[in-house]
Amino acid sequence: MPNFWKKINKPILALAPMAGYTNSPFRQICKAYGADVVYSEMANATALSFGGKKTLELLEFNKTEKFYVVQLFGNDPKYFKKAAQVVSAKIKPDGIDINMGCPVKKVFSNGGGAALMLDTEKAREIIKETLKGTKLPVSIKIRSKVGKTTAYKFIKKIKDLKISAIMVHGRSMKQGFSGEIDYLQIKKVKSLYERAVEEKKESDSFFSSTVPTILANGGIDTPEDAGKMIEKTGANGIGIARGALKKPWLFFQTKQYLETGEYKEFSLEDTKKAALRHARMSYQDKGKHSVLEMRKYLLWYFRGFEGAKDVRKDLVKVESLRDIKNVLKGIKK
Numbered sequence: 658m659p660n661f662w663k664k665i666n667k668p669i670l671a672l673a674p675m676a677g678y679t680n681s682p683f684r685q686i687c688k689a690y691g692a693d694v695v696y697s698e699m700a701n702a703t704a705l706s707f708g709g710k711k712t713l714e715l716l717e718f719n720k721t722e723k724f725y726v727v728q729l730f731g732n733d734p735k736y737f738k739k740a741a742q743v744v745s746a747k748i749k750p751d752g753i754d755i756n757m758g759c760p761v762k763k764v765f766s767n768g769g770g771a772a773l774m775l776d777t778e779k780a781r782e783i784i785k786e787t788l789k790g791t792k793l794p795v796s797i798k799i800r801s802k803v804g805k806t807t808a809y810k811f812i813k814k815i816k817d818l819k820i821s822a823i824m825v826h827g828r829s830m831k832q833g834f835s836g837e838i839d840y841l842q843i844k845k846v847k848s849l850y851e852r853a854v855e856e857k858k859e860s861d862s863f864f865s866s867t868v869p870t871i872l873a874n875g876g877i878d879t880p881e882d883a884g885k886m887i888e889k890t891g892a893n894g895i896g897i898a899r900g901a902l903k904k905p906w907l908f909f910q911t912k913q914y915l916e917t918g919e920y921k922e923f924s925l926e927d928t929k930k931a932a933l934r935h936a937r938m939s940y941q942d943k944g945k946h947s948v949l950e951m952r953k954y955l956l957w958y959f960r961g962f963e964g965a966k967d968v969r970k971d972l973v974k975v976e977s978l979r980d981i982k983n984v985l986k987g988i989k990k
C-alpha cells in the first residue's frame with residue numbers, strides 16, 4: 658500500500674482529531690477549504706475489535722475527504738490488530754493513527770492516550786499489533802511531554818518501528834490545551850530522524866523509506882501562527898484543531914500565505930456563507946438531526962464580536978436550516 662504521506666506536497670495542512678467535532682461534514686468543509694489530510698474523532702479500538710457497529714458508523718466518510726486518517730485509542734495491545742483489520746476492511750481510510758496524547762481522565766487513567774508515553778513497552782506493542790492488522794500507513798499523535806518523558810525521549814525508543822507520520826502537540830500533558838508551544842521539542846523529534854537517516858543512508862534503504870512525516874500541532878489560529886510553527890520546528894506540516902473550528906477557511910488562508918506572504922481576510926458575510934455551506938453539507942449527510950448537531954459548530958463561528966452574546970442565544974435554538982438562515986441574516990456588525 659503506497660504511503661500517502663510521502664505523496665502530498667509539503668508543508669502538509671492537516672485537520673487534527675477532535676472528539677465530538679471532526680465528524681464527516683466538518684471534515685468535508687475543512688477539505689473544501691484546502692485541508693490536505695483530515696483525522697477522524699478518536700475511536701475505541703476495543704469496541705472496534707468486537708465489530709462495534711456504532712463506532713464504525715462514526716468513522717464512515719465521504720470520498721471527498723481524501724486523505725482520511727482514522728484515529729484509534731485504547732490501552733490494550735491485544736485489541737489493536739483486530740481493530741486495524743476491521744477499520745481497513747470496512748472503512749478503508751488512507752491511514753490509521755494511534756492516540757498517544759489524550760490527557761482526558763477516562764482515557765489516561767485506563768492507561769491509554771498520553772499514558773502510553775509513560776509505558777514505552779506497551780506503546781511499542783500497540784504500534785506493532787496495529788501494523789500487523791493493516792497495510793495502511795500507521796501514524797501516532799503524541800505530546801511534547803508527559804511527566805518526565807519528552808517527545809524526543811519517547812520517539813528515541815520507538816524509532817525502529819515503521820511509523821509513517823507523527824503529529825506532535827507542542828504542549829505537555831500538564832499544560833493541557835493552553836499555554837506556550839514547545840517548538841524545540843518538535844524540532845528535536847524531526848532532527849532525530851534526520852540524523853538517523855544520515856547515519857544509515859547508504860546501508861539501509863528500508864529505514865530511509867519509512868522516515869515519518871512530522872506534523873507540528875498546537876495554538877495555530879492564524880496563517881502567521883502556521884508560518885511560525887513551520888519555521889521554528891522544521892516540520893513537514895501542521896495540524897490545526899480549534900483554529901479550524903473558528904475558521905475552517907484557515908487552511909485556504911494558510912496555503913495562500915505560505916505561497917505568497919499574503920492572504921484573503923474573511924468578512925462577516927464570508928463567515929455567514931461558510932457557516933451556511935457547512936450547515937448544508939451537514940444536512941445532506943445527516944438530514945434533520947444535523948441541525949441540532951450544527952448548533953455547537955455555529956457557536957464557534959460566531960464569537961468574539963460585539964453583539965455575539967445575543968446571536969449565540971439564537972444559534973443554540975435553531976431547529977431547521979431555515980432557522981439557521983434567518984439567524985445568520987440578522988447578524989450585523
Ligand SMILES: Cc1cc2nc3c(=O)[nH]c(=O)nc-3n(C[C@H](O)[C@H](O)[C@H](O)COP(=O)(O)O)c2cc1C
Nearest residue numbers: 673674675676698699798826875876877897898899
Ligand atoms: C474538543 C477537543 C477534542 C479533541 N479530541 C482529540 C482526539 O480525539 N484525539 C486527539 O489525538 N486529540 C484530540 N484533541 C487535541 C487536538 O487534536 C489538538 O492536539 C489540540 O487541541 C491542540 O491543537 P489546537 O491548539 O490547534 O487546538 C482534542 C482537542 C479538543 C479541543
